[in-house]
Amino acid sequence: MSRQTIAVVAVALLLVAGVVPASTAAASSSSNAYTGTHVSFDVQGSTVTDYTVEDATVVQSIGVQSTSQAESDSGGGLLGAGGGLDLSATVNVDLAGLSLSTTTQTSATVQAESGATLTAHDENNGILVVEPGDESQVVVANLSTNAEASASGENQVEVTTADGTRATFIAVGNASVTVNEQGNVTGQVGTNGKVVLRAYPDGKTEAETQAEELIASGKAAGEVYAGTAAEAGAKASTSVVTYANETTMTAKQTGESTVNVTVDRTSETGKVLITSVSEAAVGTTENLDVAVSGGTAVEVSSYSDLEGALGSDRSAYMVKQHASGNATVFVAFNHFSERTASISGADDGSSGGDAGDDSGSTATSSGSSPGFGVVTLVGALVALAAVLFVRRE
Structure with a gap:
């Protein structure tokens, strides 16, 4: 030769x-569609359509419009007896135009002409956060065929799709949600408010129910997903969802078995951090340790003790194990402004993270054949x- x-x-x-x-x-997007590891959807005119989490369609379509424009278009027909917006009558709203504006390795943001944003987080729960911008917004979500919805006060609407997938719409701060006359979900979100959608394609655990209550009550600072999107052999990832106002959160992996989450708030009021961690991020979830800003936090066994730490003289944490091998870690910061929670597991040598990795970037799932990567090709x-x-x- x-x-x-x-x-x-x-x-x-x-x-x-x-x-x-x-x-x-891990994710791809075009001018009107997004496909991530866990979440996918299309943007068609004025609605986000076929919002899918783990191959289960949770919402058929969702859109927004400024409250003032919605009232004007209806000729005042959306106003209730007290002059406020009648969400149960909110059916035919002329929704604002949408465009897929930005995407990252763990999220996609849709911008509305009314000033609102809809941000999808590409994680296990497929969290979608609707924020109003500078003006109050109406939110309209049409459910899939044969889905059922039931309201629990003004803060939560429980949804069960035809295939049994569960999801919850949660109103945070200056916001509300309900079920309208057609059995779909409507809401209103004002300045400093949010409407949050969380999906449970694998079923809802007791820890996830508690997370919903913390979010709805305004006691949750935010959520972090650490390594839960990583596949075997991939680098562990971190992503952040912020719920509290005037709050910034960052998360990064340090070493093979520790995740550091820093929460910075202008208010001193204590909040709870909800963190989902996998073995890819912390080595093992069986024996987790939590330290807050260099000091030891006390481990508690009840949610009442967890919330009791808010405003007290000591932070607290609670760990809930899941059959999947992941764990939910609730960290109650007793006060702020800037605090860091370090969540560590024993290093058993099987962690998918990289020692000394500070990037916090999302892992990319491999589409190549097992064991036939770039290094193998070079050797061959x-x-x-x-x-x-x-x-x-």
Whole structure:
């Protein structure tokens, strides 16, 4: 075999090696659609359509409009007896135009012409957060066929789709949600408020029910997903969802078995951090330790003791294990402004994280055949070139 032939084979293998990374993207988006590891949807005109979490369609369509425009378009027909918005009558609203504006490795944001934003978080619960911008907004969500919805006060609406998938709409702060006359979900969200959608394609656990209550009551600062989106062999990921106002949160993995979450609030009022962690992030979830800003936090066994730590002289935490191997860690910061929670598990050598990794970036799932990555291809290239050269000689 000639040297030229060897060169051609080498180039061919390198071209294949170059294709592999491009097929490992965790999420893709076009001008009107988003497909992530867990979440997918389309943007069609004035609605986000087919909002799907783990292959289960949770909402058929959802859209927004400014409250003032919605009232104007209805000729005042949306106003109730007291002059406020009658959400139960909110059916035919001329919704604002939408566009898919930004995407990251763990989220996608849709911008409305009315000033609102709808941000989808590509994690296990497929969290969708609707924020109003500078003006109060009406939210209209049409459910899939044969779905059932029931309201629990003004803060929560429970949804069960035809295939049994459960989801909850939660009003946070200056917001409310209800079920309208057609059995769909409507809401209103004002400045400093949010409407949050959480989905449970694998069923809702007791810990997730408690998380909903913390979010609805305004006691939750936010949520962090650490490593739960990582697949075998992939780098552990972190992503953040913020619920409290005037609050910023960052999360990153440090070493193979520790996740640090920093919460910075302008208010001193204590809040609860909800963190979902996997073995990919902390090595093992069986024996987790939590420290707050360098000091030891006390472990508690009840939600009442957890919430009792807010405003007290000591922070607290509680761990709830799941059959999947993941765990939910609730950390009650007794006060603020800036506090860091370090969540650590024993390093058993099986962690999917990288030691010293501070990026907090999302892991990309591999689309290549098992064991046939770029490094393997380079090794195969060297070996093949050597064999062919020996045969030539």
